[in-house]
Amino acid sequence: MKTFIIRILFNVYYFLLWVGYFVFARLFFLLFNFEKTKELGFITSIKTFLYGIQLDFAFAAYLCFIPFLLILFTVFLKSKNIEKIIKGYSFFIIVFINFLLLIDAGLYEAWGVRLDTSILPYLNTPKLMIASVSSFQLISGIIFFLLISFTFIHIFNKVIHSNINKIITSNWLQVPIFLIITASLIIPIRGGFQTIPVNQSNVYFSSKMYANHAAINFIWNFFNTLTHKTDGKNPYKYFDDEIAIKTIKSTRKNLLNANTDSILNIKKPNVILIIWEGLTAKVVGALDGEPLVTPNLNRLSKESILFTNFYANGDRTDKGLPAILSGYYPPPVKRIMRMPNKTRSLPMLPQKMINLGYNSSFYYGGDLNFGNMNTYLRNAGITNFIDGSEFNKDDWNSKWGAHDHVLLERFAKDLKGNQKAPFFKIALTLSSHEPFQFPDEYKFGKDSEDNKFRSSHSYTDKSIGKFIDFAKKQPWYKNTLIVIIADHGHSAPKHKGPFNDPKRFRIPMLWLGGAINKPGLKIHNFSSQIDFPYTLLNLIDGNNEDFIFSKNIFNPSETQYAHYLFNKGFGTINKNGLFLYDYVSNKPILIKGKNTSKLDSLGKAISQNAFQDFLDRK
Numbered sequence: 001m002k003t004f005i006i007r008i009l010f011n012v013y014y015f016l017l018w019v020g021y022f023v024f025a026r027l028f029f030l031l032f033n034f035e036k037t038k039e040l041g042f043i044t045s046i047k048t049f050l051y052g053i054q055l056d057f058a059f060a061a062y063l064c065f066i067p068f069l070l071i072l073f074t075v076f077l078k079s080k081n082i083e084k085i086i087k088g089y090s091f092f093i094i095v096f097i098n099f100l101l102l103i104d105a106g107l108y109e110a111w112g113v114r115l116d117t118s119i120l121p122y123l124n125t126p127k128l129m130i131a132s133v134s135s136f137q138l139i140s141g142i143i144f145f146l147l148i149s150f151t152f153i154h155i156f157n158k159v160i161h162s163n164i165n166k167i168i169t170s171n172w173l174q175v176p177i178f179l180i181i182t183a184s185l186i187i188p189i190r191g192g193f194q195t196i197p198v199n200q201s202n203v204y205f206s207s208k209m210y211a212n213h214a215a216i217n218f219i220w221n222f223f224n225t226l227t228h229k230t231d232g233k234n235p236y237k238y239f240d241d242e243i244a245i246k247t248i249k250s251t252r253k254n255l256l257n258a259n260t261d262s263i264l265n266i267k268k269p270n271v272i273l274i275i276w277e278g279l280t281a282k283v284v285g286a287l288d289g290e291p292l293v294t295p296n297l298n299r300l301s302k303e304s305i306l307f308t309n310f311y312a313n314g315d316r317t318d319k320g321l322p323a324i325l326s327g328y329y330p331p332p333v334k335r336i337m338r339m340p341n342k343t344r345s346l347p348m349l350p351q352k353m354i355n356l357g358y359n360s361s362f363y364y365g366g367d368l369n370f371g372n373m374n375t376y377l378r379n380a381g382i383t384n385f386i387d388g389s390e391f392n393k394d395d396w397n398s399k400w401g402a403h404d405h406v407l408l409e410r411f412a413k414d415l416k417g418n419q420k421a422p423f424f425k426i427a428l429t430l431s432s433h434e435p436f437q438f439p440d441e442y443k444f445g446k447d448s449e450d451n452k453f454r455s456s457h458s459y460t461d462k463s464i465g466k467f468i469d470f471a472k473k474q475p476w477y478k479n480t481l482i483v484i485i486a487d488h489g490h491s492a493p494k495h496k497g498p499f500n501d502p503k504r505f506r507i508p509m510l511w512l513g514g515a516i517n518k519p520g521l522k523i524h525n526f527s528s529q530i531d532f533p534y535t536l537l538n539l540i541d542g543n544n545e546d547f548i549f550s551k552n553i554f555n556p557s558e559t560q561y562a563h564y565l566f567n568k569g570f571g572t573i574n575k576n577g578l579f580l581y582d583y584v585s586n587k588p589i590l591i592k593g594k595n596t597s598k599l600d601s602l603g604k605a606i607s608q609n610a611f612q613d614f615l616d617r618k
Contacts, residue, residue: 003170004177007071010163011181014067017159018060019053021094021152022217025101026052029214032105035494036210044206048214051203054191055217058198061188062223063093068182071164075174079167083160090156097219098149102141104218110434111315112491112499113567115218116225118333137435199224204585209498212585225333236332236583236611238604247605251559258554260539262517263305268356268422268540269515270480272415272471274464275324275428277317279486281506282493283457290493293444293454296465297484297508303519304512307553311505311528311562311573312488317428318371320487323529325349325380327547329610332565332583338372342617343379347546349533351381353424356542360384363411363427365391366401382426386410397437404431404438405463412470419476428487429463432456453492468512478514485509485532498580498589502573505564526574527553528562549610561599563606572603579603 026049030037037045067086074082104115111118191198203215239247285291286301287308313323318337319330326346328336336342350360361384368374368387377385390410391402401407411427431438436449436456444454464484471477486507495503509532512519534550537543544550551560561574568583577593579600588600 003166003168004174006163006166007074007174007178008181010071010160010167011064011068013159013163015060015064017156018063019056021097022052022056022060022219023049025218026056026214028101029105029108029218033108033210033214037214040206040208040211040214044208044211045214047205048211051205052215052217054198054202055200055215055220057188058191059217059220059223061185065182065185068178068185071167072175072178072182074164074167075170075172075178079164083164086164087157087160090160091153094152094156095149098145098152100219100222101148102145104222106137106141108213110491111567112213112504114213114216115222116333116567117222118335118567135435200584201586204587209500209582209589232615234608234612234615236604236607238608241609241612244605244608247601248609251561251602252551254557255551255555255560256534258538258552258556260552260554263554264481264515264539265517266479266515269513270419270422270476271353271358271424271536272480272482272513273324273424273426274467274482274484275320275426276460276464276484276486276508277429277432278488278490279432279457279460279507280489280492280504281508282490282495282503283454284508287506287508290454293458294461295458296461296468297510300465300468300484300512301508301510304510305516305518305521305523307509307523307525307527309524309526309562309575310507310509311502311526311564312486312507313505313529313564315488315504315566317487318373320529321373321376321428322346324485324487324532327530327533327550329530329549329563329606330565331611331614332567332569332607334614335371336614336617337376340372340375340379342614343376345617346379347533348380349536350377350424350426352533352537352542352544354381356422356540358422358424359420360424361386361414361426363407363425364388364401364430365396365403365407366430386414397431397439399435399437400430400433402430404429404460405440405466408463408467412467415471415474415476417475421476421479423476429460431463432460450493453490471513480513481511481515482513483509483511483532483536485529500566500569500571500580501590502564502571502578502580505562505571523553525553525556525560526562527551527560528564548613549606561602563603565607565610570603570607572599572606574599 030045066089070082070086100115103119107115107119191202200216204212206212281287282289283293285298286306312320314320314330318335322328322337323330326348328346354360360382362377362382363386366388368385388401391406395402395406397403436452438456438459440459442455443458444451446452489505489507491499491504495501531550531553534544534547535553538552558575561572563570563572569581571580577596577599578590579596580588580590581603582589
């Protein structure tokens with residue numbers, strides 16, 4: 001009987017050890033994001049533990065299944081051998097989960113989501129995967145990883161040994177009892193006896209999304225998204241397909257045309273597209289952002305067409321490029337740019353331009369293989385590339401590639417003097433990506449991530465300003481349209497409101513150059529990256545029919561809208577209101593303005609239809 005009780009106690013202690021670990025993990029998450037945690041207050045912070053305990057119990061039960069089965073074998077076998085197996089299993093799991101714990105913390109700081117399968121596409125490029133991390137963060141992360149791994153291995157080792165060491169072989173009649181105990185783990189795994197198993201929605205309790213995210217068990221969330229792939233099913237389906245399409249068409253059909261005769265003074269201008277890494281409207285003075293970060297862009301906005309209500313459709317470069325060049329909404333979690341079988345069928349702005357007689361080039365200071373960018377761009381018809389391999393390693397930052405001033409100097413060198421016209425040249429910058437390393441003055445200092453972010457954009461602004469000054473002196477400038485656009489917005493500098501508030505996705509776009517007919521014009525229509533290729537092709541008499549999600553930016557209708565997506569949610573915004581929605585809780589995050597029921601329907605219809613299109617592409 002004594003050995004029977006010891007086995008029972010071991011199972012209880014082992015289960016509670018894992019629950020205790022997940023309580024620690026949540027505490028670590030709250031402390032790592034202390035600025036956000038302070039906004040919750042003490043009571044709400046405590047509630048994240050109370051509500052989150054359901055998922056802690058669930059994953060602790062998963063982890064207990066093998067040890068519970070093994071402890072059953074001590075009825076027949078020597079406990080010493082079983083102890084070794086349980087220790088080896090436990091220590092491996094501790095190390096693995098601790099590694100994911102640190103990834104989860106860093107991921108949330110940058111992306112605003114708990115650990116899920118969106119990290120998997122980056123695992124094939126580990127060097128670039130950690131390129132967003134500073135050396136200090138990397139070293140301190142390794143030290144902390146070793147410290148917590150050692151601590152929990154020590155705790156588990158002590159508890160496992162002190163209990164199993166007392167177990168001796170016993171009567172075989174205990175076997176069915178421990179089989180029942182092991183099988184009963186299904187109860188915490190399911191979250192109880194209810195019909196629907198526990199899921200993320202069970203731990204969502206607050207109107208503050210950060211509190212809900214903190215309540216989630218990070219490793220449960222990771223394996224849940226790993227094991228619940230769509231398998232051809234659309235998780236964002238809300239309407240019958242016909243109703244979703246009808247909802248979109250009824251809004252979009254009136255936004256396809258515009259009077260654009262006065263926009264350009266030439267029918268087939270040269271086009272230079274500068275895609276600026278991570279530039280948010282929050283630091284652009286011309287868009288009522290911080291006034292001192294981008295003085296050159298602010299100056300240039302006065303001689304350009306400035307789009308004041310322009311939004312990114314996603315939150316990463318590998319989402320922004322298909323939006324800008326293919327007019328394609330980024331699927332939540334998935335990365336279509338990494339799927340050549342699907343990108344082959346996308347409409348491609350570069351190919352459309354080539355069909356019109358343009359010669360095209362793409363300039364990037366980093367590795368074109370990152371995110372499968374190379375394959376995507378070649379599918380787009382581009383054959384002339386300048387990438388990081390063209391630059392001296394001394395001109396690289398330690399992470400991503402050649403500094404922006406080096407890239408743009410090469411861009412200028414290749415564009416010096418007369419050029420074969422018309423041309424379509426694209427340059428993608430990188431210095432304003434984490435960890436914000438560049439060889440110039442940190443104008444706003446290095447005392448915080450926000451100030452390093454500001455300083456990096458000030459440096460890129462200076463580099464772009466010099467390139468535009470160069471361009472104005474070239475013979476082709478008078479016949480050229482230069483477009484400056486961001487690939488995505490940014491969470492920095494910190495903003496008020498939800499993490500995925502429109503402030504995070506609002507970005508600058510301006511058109512300048514000698515081909516502009518009315519410099520100084522401001523376009524206040526709501527639009528986004530996916531509208532760019534359709535609008536540009538409309539202006540130069542190109543075929544834009546394939547861009548089925550796009551609309552004409554210059555259409556002045558009050559029904560103009562922008563729609564953006566993030567992991568498990570979307571935002572739809574127009575002149576009159578905002579509807580921000582979360583698919584985990586199936587509840588709005590934020591509703592502002594009037595007629596938001598129309599934005600609700602439109603946003604859900606677009607998200608459903610866009611993801612179905614993604615699934616249908618082979």
